[in-house]
Amino acid sequence: MEVRDNTHSGHAVAHDVHDHGHDDHHHDHHQTFITKYIFSTDHKMISKQFLVTAIIMAFLAMGMSMIFRLQLAWPDETFPFLESMIGKWGKDGKLDSGFYLALVTIHGTIMVFMVLTGGLSGTFSNLLIPLQVGARDMASGLLNMLSFWFFAASSLVMFGSLFIEAGPASGGWTVYPPLSALPQAIPGSGLGMTLWLVSMVLFIVSALLGGINYVATVINLRTKGMSMTRLPLTVWAFLITAILGILSFPVLVAAALLLVFDRSMGTSFYLSDIFIGGVPLDHTGGSPILYQHLFWFLGHPEVYIVLLPALGLASEVISTMARKPIFGYKAMIGSMLVIAFLSFIVWGHHMFVTGMNPFLGSVFVFTTLLVAIPSAVKVFNYIATLWKANIVLSPAMLFAIGLVSFFITGGLTGIILGDSALDINLHDTYFVVAHFHIVMGSSAIFGMFAGVYHWFPRMYGRMMNKSLGYLHFWITIICVYGVFFPMHFIGLAGVPRRYYANTAYEGFDQLININELISVFAIIAGVAQVIFAFNFFYSIYRGRKAPQNPWNSNTLEWTAPVEHVHGNWPGPIPEVHRWPYDYSKPNAKEDFIPQTVPYSQTPESNRPGDF
Amino acid sequence: MMITLLLGTLVVIRLMSVSQMASVLSGEDEDVAQKRDNSMNSIGLMLFMVVGLALMIYMTIKYQPFLLPVAASVHGAETDFLLNINFAVIGVVFFITQIMLFWFVYKYQHDKNRRALFYPDNHKLELIWTVVPTIVLSALIVTGLREWNKMTQGHPDDGMVVQVYGYQFNWITRYSGPDNKLGRSYYKLISDTNPLGIDYSDPASKDDIMTKGNEMHLPKGVPIQFIFNSRDVIHSAYFPHFRTQMNCVPGMDTRFYMEATITTNEMKGITKNEKFDYVLLCNKICGVAHYNMKMTVVVDEPAEFSNWLKGEKKVIDAAPTAELEQNNTTASTVNTEVAL
Numbered sequence: 001m002e003v004r005d006n007t008h009s010g011h012a013v014a015h016d017v018h019d020h021g022h023d024d025h026h027h028d029h030h031q032t033f034i035t036k037y038i039f040s041t042d043h044k045m046i047s048k049q050f051l052v053t054a055i056i057m058a059f060l061a062m063g064m065s066m067i068f069r070l071q072l073a074w075p076d077e078t079f080p081f082l083e084s085m086i087g088k089w090g091k092d093g094k095l096d097s098g099f100y101l102a103l104v105t106i107h108g109t110i111m112v113f114m115v116l117t118g119g120l121s122g123t124f125s126n127l128l129i130p131l132q133v134g135a136r137d138m139a140s141g142l143l144n145m146l147s148f149w150f151f152a153a154s155s156l157v158m159f160g161s162l163f164i165e166a167g168p169a170s171g172g173w174t175v176y177p178p179l180s181a182l183p184q185a186i187p188g189s190g191l192g193m194t195l196w197l198v199s200m201v202l203f204i205v206s207a208l209l210g211g212i213n214y215v216a217t218v219i220n221l222r223t224k225g226m227s228m229t230r231l232p233l234t235v236w237a238f239l240i241t242a243i244l245g246i247l248s249f250p251v252l253v254a255a256a257l258l259l260v261f262d263r264s265m266g267t268s269f270y271l272s273d274i275f276i277g278g279v280p281l282d283h284t285g286g287s288p289i290l291y292q293h294l295f296w297f298l299g300h301p302e303v304y305i306v307l308l309p310a311l312g313l314a315s316e317v318i319s320t321m322a323r324k325p326i327f328g329y330k331a332m333i334g335s336m337l338v339i340a341f342l343s344f345i346v347w348g349h350h351m352f353v354t355g356m357n358p359f360l361g362s363v364f365v366f367t368t369l370l371v372a373i374p375s376a377v378k379v380f381n382y383i384a385t386l387w388k389a390n391i392v393l394s395p396a397m398l399f400a401i402g403l404v405s406f407f408i409t410g411g412l413t414g415i416i417l418g419d420s421a422l423d424i425n426l427h428d429t430y431f432v433v434a435h436f437h438i439v440m441g442s443s444a445i446f447g448m449f450a451g452v453y454h455w456f457p458r459m460y461g462r463m464m465n466k467s468l469g470y471l472h473f474w475i476t477i478i479c480v481y482g483v484f485f486p487m488h489f490i491g492l493a494g495v496p497r498r499y500y501a502n503t504a505y506e507g508f509d510q511l512i513n514i515n516e517l518i519s520v521f522a523i524i525a526g527v528a529q530v531i532f533a534f535n536f537f538y539s540i541y542r543g544r545k546a547p548q549n550p551w552n553s554n555t556l557e558w559t560a561p562v563e564h565v566h567g568n569w570p571g572p573i574p575e576v577h578r579w580p581y582d583y584s585k586p587n588a589k590e591d592f593i594p595q596t597v598p599y600s601q602t603p604e605s606n607r608p609g610d611f
Numbered sequence: 612m613m614i615t616l617l618l619g620t621l622v623v624i625r626l627m628s629v630s631q632m633a634s635v636l637s638g639e640d641e642d643v644a645q646k647r648d649n650s651m652n653s654i655g656l657m658l659f660m661v662v663g664l665a666l667m668i669y670m671t672i673k674y675q676p677f678l679l680p681v682a683a684s685v686h687g688a689e690t691d692f693l694l695n696i697n698f699a700v701i702g703v704v705f706f707i708t709q710i711m712l713f714w715f716v717y718k719y720q721h722d723k724n725r726r727a728l729f730y731p732d733n734h735k736l737e738l739i740w741t742v743v744p745t746i747v748l749s750a751l752i753v754t755g756l757r758e759w760n761k762m763t764q765g766h767p768d769d770g771m772v773v774q775v776y777g778y779q780f781n782w783i784t785r786y787s788g789p790d791n792k793l794g795r796s797y798y799k800l801i802s803d804t805n806p807l808g809i810d811y812s813d814p815a816s817k818d819d820i821m822t823k824g825n826e827m828h829l830p831k832g833v834p835i836q837f838i839f840n841s842r843d844v845i846h847s848a849y850f851p852h853f854r855t856q857m858n859c860v861p862g863m864d865t866r867f868y869m870e871a872t873i874t875t876n877e878m879k880g881i882t883k884n885e886k887f888d889y890v891l892l893c894n895k896i897c898g899v900a901h902y903n904m905k906m907t908v909v910v911d912e913p914a915e916f917s918n919w920l921k922g923e924k925k926v927i928d929a930a931p932t933a934e935l936e937q938n939n940t941t942a943s944t945v946n947t948e949v950a951l
C-alpha cells in the first residue's frame with residue numbers, strides 16, 4: 001500500500017502505512033504566505049479555510065433571514081434602512097415581493113449547501129479524518145486544495161448573484177422548473193438563475209473532490225492497528241457522508257444540466273404545454289415532475305449528508321464529555337449505514353401531492369417511516385450514554401445535548417409528514433418549515449458549534465472562552481426553539497410557506513402575534529451569533545494556550561503537537577491498540593485510556609472481550 | 612438593522628469585560644468546565660426543559676382555536692383523527708425522551724471522585740428499542756396507508772367533475788355540466804376570450820360552465836372529482852379546510868376526490884365568525900404574487916348550488932363567434948396519465 005504524498009513544497013514523500021519507522025518529513029522547508037495560507041495542501045489549513053468561509057456565508061444567510069422575518073412580522077411597517085442597504089429592492093423602506101423570494105431562495109441555498117454541507121463536512125472531515133485515523137495528510141493534498149477552491153468559487157458566484165440587475169435566483173432553494181426555467185415567469189430566472197446553476201456545479205465539483213479524498217483516506221491511510229471497528233464514530237460518519245455525496249451529487253448535476261438545456265437550447269425535458277407572457281411556447285412532451293424526482297434523489301440523501309457529520313461529532317463529544325463509552329458503538333455504525341441506504345429510496349415523500357401514482361406513494365410512505373427506526377436507535381443510544389455518566393458540561397457538550405434535543409423534536413414531526421394522508425394538508429406549509437429547520441438546520445448547526453468549541457484547541461492551539469460559549473449556547477437554544485417551535489402552529493393553521501405576506505386570507509390574521517414572536521427571537525438569535533464570532537476570532541489570537549489534551553480524550557488527534565507541524569506528528573505515526581471509547585474503565589488508573597495505550601500496559605483494567 | 616448592529620456591538624463590549632473578569636477570577640485551566648459550570652448549566656437545562664415543556668402545553672391550548680381549522684370534508688375528518696393519534700404517539704415519545712435527556716444530564720453531573728458506569732452495550736436493550744419503535748411505526752403505517760388508499764381510489768367516473776385551473780396569479784374553475792365531461796382543451800388555443808384553451812369543436816365542451824369572478828362554488832354532500840391544470844408554472848391548489856391539496860402541473864392532469872360536508876353558512880355558525888369564508892390558496896411558489904393567488908370558495912346546499920350554476924354562462928355562450936367557427940384540427944386532449 002504505497003501512497004504518494006505530494007506536499008506543497010514540491011517533494012514527494014512516499015510512506016508506507018505499515019512501516020512507521022520510516023518518516024522523512026522535513027520540517028525545515030520554508031513556506032511563503034501564499035503556500036501556507038492560500039494555496040495550502042495541508043488538511044489542517046484547508047479545514048480552517050472551509051470553516052472561515054462557511055462562517056462568513058452563514059452570517060450573510062442569517063442577515064437575509066433577519067430581513068425577511070421583519071417583513072413577515074410587520075408587513076405594514078416601513079424600514080427606511082432597507083433602502084440604504086438593498087437599494088431598489090427596499091424602495092421606501094418596503095421589501096420588494098420578488099426580492100423577498102430571492103432572499104428566501106439564496107438563504108436556503110447558502111445554508112444547506114455552503115454552510116451545512118461544505119462548511120460542516122469540509123471543515124471537520126478535513127480536520128479530523130487524517131488526525132483521527134493517523135495519517136500524515138489526505139490521500140491527495142492537491143485534490144483537497146482544489147476542493148476548497150471550487151467551494152470558494154461557488155460561494156463567490158452565489159454571493160455575486162446578489163448584485164445583478166434582475167436579482168438572484170428566486171424560485172426557492174429547490175428551483176423547480178418551469179418557474180426556474182422561464183425568465184418570463186419570474187425575474188430571478190434570468191441571469192440570476194444561470195449564476196445559481198454555475199455556483200451549484202462548482203459546488204458539486206468541490207463536494208466530489210472532497211468526497212473521494214475522504215473515502216480514499218479512510219480506506220487506505222489508517223495507521224497500524226486502526227481497524228474499521230476502532231474508528232471513532234466521527235470518521236464513520238464522515239465516510240458514510242462522503243459515500244452518500246459521491247452517489248447522489250452527480251444526479252443533481254444531471255438535473256441541473258437538463259435544466260440548462262431547457263433554458264438555453266430549447267429542449268423540452270421539463271417543459272410542456274406552456275402559455276406564458278401572452279404566447280404559447282413550443283416546448284412539448286417534457287415533465288416538470290421529472291426534475292423533482294432527480295432533485296430529490298439527491299435532495300433527500302443531502303439532508304443526511306448534512307446531518308450525519310453533525311451526529312458523528314456529537315457522538316464523539318458526548319462520549320468524551322460524559323466520560324463514558326458511547327452506548328452501542330456497533331449499533332451506531334449500523335444505524336448510520338441503514339439510514340444511508342434508506343435515504344436513497346425515500347425521496348418521493350417530497351412529492352406526495354404531485355399527482356404521483358398512489359401506490360408508488362404508499363411505497364414511499366413505507367420506506368420513509370422505516371428511516372425512523374435507525375434514527376430512534378441513535379437517540380436511545382445517546383440517552384443511554386448519558387445514563388450513569390459523569391458529565392462535564394463544556395460548551396461543546398451543551399451544544400451536543402441541544403443537537404439530540406432538536407433531533408428528537410424534528411424527527412418526530414417527520415413521522416407525521418411521512419404519512420402521505422396527513423402530508424396532503426401539511427405539505428409546503430410552515431409545518432414543514434418547522435420540521436426541517438429543527439431536524440436539519442438546528443441539529444446540524446448545533447453539531448457544528450459543538451465541533452468548533454471542542455476541536456478549536458486542535459485547530460488553533462488555543463482555547464475558546466468558556467463563559468462566552470455558555471452565553472452563546474443559552475441565547476441560541478432558547479431563540480432557536482422560540483423561532484421554530486411556533487412554526488408548527490402556523491403550519492397547522494394552514495399557512496403556506498414562501499408567502500411574502502399572510503394577508504391573502506383573513507383567517508390568518510390571528511396568527512400575526514406568533515409571527516412577531518418568531519421574528520423577535522430570530523433577531524435576538526442573529527445578534528447572539530456575534531458573540532460566537534467574537535469569541536472565535538478573538539481566541540485565534542488571544543485565547544489561552546491549549547494544553548495537549550484539554551478534554552482528556554482518547555482519540556489520536558490529541559497526541560499530535562499543539563503547534564501544527566506538516567505531516568501531523570513530528571516522529572512516527574502513533575500506533576493504535578484499542579477502540580476510542582475506553583472511558584471510565586473499571587480499575588483503570590484514570591478515567592480515560594487513549595487509543596495509543598497497548599493492553600499490555602493496562603493489565604489492571606483489561607476485560608475478557610478486549611483482545 | 613441599525614438597532615441590530617448597535618445591540619450587537621453593545622453585547623460584544625459587555626461580554627469582553629465579562630470574559631476578562633472571568634479570566635481574572637479563576638485559576639489555571641479555566642476554559643475547561645469546572646464544578647460550578649456543571650451545576651449552573653445543568654440547573655439551567657432542567658429549568659429550560661420544565662419551562663419549555665410548560666410553554667409548549669400552554670401554547671398548544673391557547674392556540675387551539677386556530678390550529679387545524681374544523682375539517683369540512685369527509686376524508687378531512689378522518690385524517691384529523693389520524694393526525695391526533697399520531698400526535699398522541701409522538702407526544703408521548705417526545706416527553707419521555709426529552710425528559711430523560713435533560714434529567715440524566717442534571718443527575719449525572721461530573722464528580723471527580725466518581726467514575727461513570729462502563730456500559731458499552733446491552734443487546735437486549737438495543738433489541739427492545741429497535742423492535743418497539745418498529746411495532747409502533749408499523750401500526751402508524753398501516754392506519755395511514757389504509758386512509759391513503761381510501762382517499763385516492765375514487766373511480767374515474769365518480770363525482771361531479773370540476774376543473775381547477777391555475778395561472779399566474781389566479782384561478783379559474785370550469786364545471787362539466789350535465790354530461791359530467793370536460794371539453795378538450797389545448798394550450799395553443801388560449802386567448803383573452805378563451806383562457807382555458809377550450810376546443811369548441813368537442814361536443815363535451817357545449818355544456819361546460821366557466822365561472823366569472825373570484826369565487827368558486829361547491830355543493831355540500833356531493834362527491835367531487837377535481838381535475839387540476841396549469842398554464843404556466845407549477846401551482847398547488849390548497850384548500851386548508853378540506854384537507855385537500857394537489858399540484859397543478861403544466862402539461863398534465865392531476866386529480867383529487869373529495870366531498871364537502873359543511874356549508875359556508877354552517878361554518879359561519881361553527882366558527883362564530885360572520886365573515887368566515889373557505890379559501891383556495893396557491894401553495895407552490897409560482898412568482899412574485901404567489902402570496903396573493905387565492906380564490907374564495909363557497910359551499911352551498913345542493914339546491915342552492917344548482918341555482919347558482921344555472922345563473923352562470925356556458926363557455927360557448929361567452930365565446931366570440933370567430934373562435935367558435937375556427938374548427939381547430941390541431942386540438943387534442945392533454946391527458947397524460949401519471950406513470951408509475
Ligand code: HEM
Nearest residue numbers: 303307349350372411414415417418427428432436439440
Ligand atoms: C424521522 C425521520 C424523518 C422523516 C420521517 C422525515 C420526513 C419528511 C417528509 C415526509 C418531508 C416532506 C414534507 C413535505 O414537503 O410535505 C420532509 C421534509 C424535509 N425533511 Fe425530513 N424527515 C425525517 C428526518 C429528516 C432529517 C434527519 C432531515 C435533515 C437532516 C430532514 C430534512 C428535511 C428537509 C430539508 C425537508 C424539506 C425540504 C423542502 O421541502 O424544502 N428530515 N421530511
Ligand SMILES: [Cu+2]
Nearest residue numbers: 300347349350
Ligand atoms: Cu426527505
Ligand SMILES: [Cu+2]
Nearest residue numbers: 893895897901
Ligand atoms: Cu403560487
